[in-house]
Amino acid sequence: MKDKRFQDKLELGIGKLRRFSQTTWRKEHLERSLRHRQGECTRCGACCELAFECIFLKKAHGKTTCLIHKFKPDNCKFFPITQKDLHDRDKVLPGRPCGFHFPEKFKPSLRH
Numbered sequence: 832m833k834d835k836r837f838q839d840k841l842e843l844g845i846g847k848l849r850r851f852s853q854t855t856w857r858k859e860h861l862e863r864s865l866r867h868r869q870g871e872c873t874r875c876g877a878c879c880e881l882a883f884e885c886i887f888l889k890k891a892h893g894k895t896t897c898l899i900h901k902f903k904p905d906n907c908k909f910f911p912i913t914q915k916d917l918h919d920r921d922k923v924l925p926g927r928p929c930g931f932h933f934p935e936k937f938k939p940s941l942r943h
């Protein structure tokens with residue numbers, strides 16, 4: 832069990848690096864992914880607790896608020912970028928899906 836948690840934390844940390852790379856150096860990939868992404872944020876806050884809980888996250892009445900929303904980094908602003916991000920996010924809050932999803936046919940996103 833302990834090993835599983837460590838592995839999950841490691842994968843979530845790697846996910847943070849992946850998104851940093853995608854939002855910093857892979858702008859074309861980012862734009863293509865966002866064009867295919869569907870849905871909208873339901874403010875569940877799960878993406879604010881990947882690997883650790885963000886200190887700017889405020890929770891109230893089942894919704895979350897980002898205290899630095901206007902200034903938050905691209906890592907957060909563009910979440911989720913790929914299906915992998917949703918897979919990571921589901922480790923934090925498996926019982927409630929993210930409001931975003933990617934169409935099945937958008938398979939290239941699974942490779943990045």
Ligand code: SF4
Pocket residue numbers: 871872873874875876877878879910911920928929930931
């Ligand atoms: S996990 Fe999805 S629905 Fe939840 S706060 Fe992040 S983007 Fe919004």
